[in-house]
Amino acid sequence: MTQARSLVLLFLFLCLSLAAPATVWAQADSPRQLLARMAQANRTLDYRGVFTHEYAGALASLAIVHAVRDGREYQKIVHLNGTPREWLRVNSLACRRAADQLLAATHLAGAEVERHYRLWVKGEDRVAGRPVRILHAIPEDPYRYGQVLALDRETGLLLQALVVDAEGKVLERFQFAEIQYGLAPEEIAALAEERAAEEPCGALAEDEQLVGWLPPGFRLLGRREAERELALLFGDGLAFFSVVIGAPLPTGPRPLFLRRGATGVWFAEVGGEIPVGVVGEVPARTLERVAATVRVAGVRP
Amino acid sequence: MVERSEGARESLSALMDGEASEFEVRRLLDSLDEDPELRARWRRYQLARAALRRELPPRVVDLSQRVRDALEGAPAPRRTWGVPLAALGRAAVAASVAAVTVFAALHWRDGHRADPQVASSAAGAPRFQWPAGGAMPVLPARLASVERTPGPVRAAPPAAVPDPEAVRQSIEAATWLIHRHAALAAGAAAVQGPLPLARLPREAAH
Numbered sequence: 001m002t003q004a005r006s007l008v009l010l011f012l013f014l015c016l017s018l019a020a021p022a023t024v025w026a027q028a029d030s031p032r033q034l035l036a037r038m039a040q041a042n043r044t045l046d047y048r049g050v051f052t053h054e055y056a057g058a059l060a061s062l063a064i065v066h067a068v069r070d071g072r073e074y075q076k077i078v079h080l081n082g083t084p085r086e087w088l089r090v091n092s093l094a095c096r097r098a099a100d101q102l103l104a105a106t107h108l109a110g111a112e113v114e115r116h117y118r119l120w121v122k123g124e125d126r127v128a129g130r131p132v133r134i135l136h137a138i139p140e141d142p143y144r145y146g147q148v149l150a151l152d153r154e155t156g157l158l159l160q161a162l163v164v165d166a167e168g169k170v171l172e173r174f175q176f177a178e179i180q181y182g183l184a185p186e187e188i189a190a191l192a193e194e195r196a197a198e199e200p201c202g203a204l205a206e207d208e209q210l211v212g213w214l215p216p217g218f219r220l221l222g223r224r225e226a227e228r229e230l231a232l233l234f235g236d237g238l239a240f241f242s243v244v245i246g247a248p249l250p251t252g253p254r255p256l257f258l259r260r261g262a263t264g265v266w267f268a269e270v271g272g273e274i275p276v277g278v279v280g281e282v283p284a285r286t287l288e289r290v291a292a293t294v295r296v297a298g299v300r301p
Numbered sequence: 302m303v304e305r306s307e308g309a310r311e312s313l314s315a316l317m318d319g320e321a322s323e324f325e326v327r328r329l330l331d332s333l334d335e336d337p338e339l340r341a342r343w344r345r346y347q348l349a350r351a352a353l354r355r356e357l358p359p360r361v362v363d364l365s366q367r368v369r370d371a372l373e374g375a376p377a378p379r380r381t382w383g384v385p386l387a388a389l390g391r392a393a394v395a396a397s398v399a400a401v402t403v404f405a406a407l408h409w410r411d412g413h414r415a416d417p418q419v420a421s422s423a424a425g426a427p428r429f430q431w432p433a434g435g436a437m438p439v440l441p442a443r444l445a446s447v448e449r450t451p452g453p454v455r456a457a458p459p460a461a462v463p464d465p466e467a468v469r470q471s472i473e474a475a476t477w478l479i480h481r482h483a484a485l486a487a488g489a490a491a492v493q494g495p496l497p498l499a500r501l502p503r504e505a506a507h
Contacts, residue, residue, distance in 0.1 A: 242481060
């Protein structure tokens with residue numbers, strides 16, 4: 001009897017061991033793993049492309065070159081419409097980005113993102129000539145927007161993103177029109193020569209106390225301090241906003257709220273004198289509530 | 302052109318009295334776009350009305366886009382998540398905040414006004430719907446769809462509109478803030494790809 005039971009257990013164990021790799025493959029398609037893979041792909045792949053950015057009736061085209069060399073990530077974006085502008089950012093790969101850690105922690109530890117969004121893999125499509133997986137992130141509360149993401153099926157790169165409000169209106173659309181993976185070594189070298197200064201890694205202090213209320217799942221992810229201003233970035237892994245204390249305030253009635261595509265800007269004054277701006281891709285109610293709970297007792301304006 | 306202006310002025314009066322037909326309103330809105338004189342008249346009418354209602358200091362808001370939105374948004378039934386924001390959020394927010402209508406101000410909007418579709422040329426196009434079927438979740442009861450009944454077009458009470466200098470300042474301050482936010486977001490998260498930098502306003506930052 002016991003022998004028979006041991007045999008059954010052994011058989012079960014063998015089955016499970018053999019099935020394990022299959023389980024891993026199945027998990028590779030889970031929404032959270034797709035997200036984590038996307039964040040990784042966005043940082044580490046070499047590519048160049050052209051994408052469009054649409055918001056509030058405006059459509060802009062932008063060219064991008066992204067490369068990794070010697071542990072550094074180079075991202076150059078050139079606006080193709082209007083006033084010529086370009087941005088080059090250099091980040092160290094060693095300094096793991098805070099929000100991406102959130103996603104990574106998420107998939108190992110505890111479905112944090114899935115507490116605030118329902119994540120669904122919604123079939124396949126084609127963007128910029130590449131087969132993509134469509135991922136829906138539907139918010140569980142009114143403090144964040146919904147997102148539709150299209151991820152390159154082969155590389156995991158984000159090729160399309162829509163920000164959708166609670167009424168189903170698309171506030172913003174980002175979409176690659178053309179993408180080419182892999183760059184010639186000389187292209188990467190030229191990019192690296194353009195600028196060497198790295199963005200600071202950004203150590204986090206306990207500034208969260210400055211804000212009395214955060215929407216569920218939002219955490220302090222970044223911090224930048226200048227002479228007369230302090231900027232704090234908060235995010236839930238998919239959506240982000242910043243609280244800027246000491247921001248220049250426009251004259252006129254306050255609080256004041258402006259919106260541009262998915263980005264809302266809320267101006268207020270704390271204690272009637274310290275200017276605070278809350279800015280990000282979250283609904284007005286989130287910006288308002290955060291702004292209302294900013295405490296600046298410990299901050300010298 | 303003269304005849305057209307004359308007709309438009311009559312329509313304008315009819316609109317102010319709440320007697321304009323939907324066709325007239327649409328035609329009028331088109332004329333407003335093309336005719337600065339008519340637009341000035343429209344503002345004067347609203348100003349006069351605000352003054353009559355003792356809604357002083359006499360600040361005036363250009364409501365033509367709101368009226369247009371109301372016309373175009375009317376028939377489409379909407380699906381919402383969570384509480385009906387249109388009713389709840391906007392009203393609550395509007396009460397506490399000075400509404401600013403920024404016209405032709407480089408895609409900045411009064412935050413409380415309904416946004417047009419991402420592509421404004423596709424006005425009246427169906428709104429984004431989360432596709433049904435497949436692994437789509439069954440929406441809980443609280444996410445009931447909200448039917449918006451088409452009603453008569455009526456101008457909302459005038460809200461505050463600051464002078465052009467205040468508008469310019471607002472946009473400048475908002476641009477400054479977006480730059481701070483974009484720099485932080487681009488550094489903290491790769492999850493959005495190039496989006497934070499793409500969002501940087503076209504207007505010069507300082």
